[in-house]
Amino acid sequence: MPITQISVAVKNNPGTLHEVCNIFENEKINIKGVMASSALSPVQVHFIVDDPVRAESVLKSKGYTLSTKEVIAVATPDHPGGLNAVLRPLFQANINIETLYPFINLSGEDAIIILEVDKIKEAKEILQKHWVKTYSTEIYKM
Numbered sequence: 508m509p510i511t512q513i514s515v516a517v518k519n520n521p522g523t524l525h526e527v528c529n530i531f532e533n534e535k536i537n538i539k540g541v542m543a544s545s546a547l548s549p550v551q552v553h554f555i556v557d558d559p560v561r562a563e564s565v566l567k568s569k570g571y572t573l574s575t576k577e578v579i580a581v582a583t584p585d586h587p588g589g590l591n592a593v594l595r596p597l598f599q600a601n602i603n604i605e606t607l608y609p610f611i612n613l614s615g616e617d618a619i620i621i622l623e624v625d626k627i628k629e630a631k632e633i634l635q636k637h638w639v640k641t642y643s644t645e646i647y648k649m
Contacts, residue, residue, distance in 0.1 A: 539556060581641050
């Protein structure tokens, strides 16, 4: 099963991120990963949550503009060069990483990162071929 990233368009004002997180808190939706940058206008905040279908529905009902996209969660060895074990095969396959951010939990000795890429199917195949551990929807329960 694919992992769904929810991207929410918000204004770059104090308290805006708090408003979205407050909605998740009130709805008992747990944030598992988040990435925000004010470089875009409107600001896009990317979330991995434990119930993306419900989160999407709740946010839309509150008037938020959002989009969803399949992303990849990968185990990244937690040592110098560990991230390159994931990045190198993607670079060699000419797959562009559009967004990269950490997943909040660790898995044993590995960090988990979220990758938004331009060629999702090819990226999954390349990572599998290079023995990079990927996760499915089990991350929603971590």
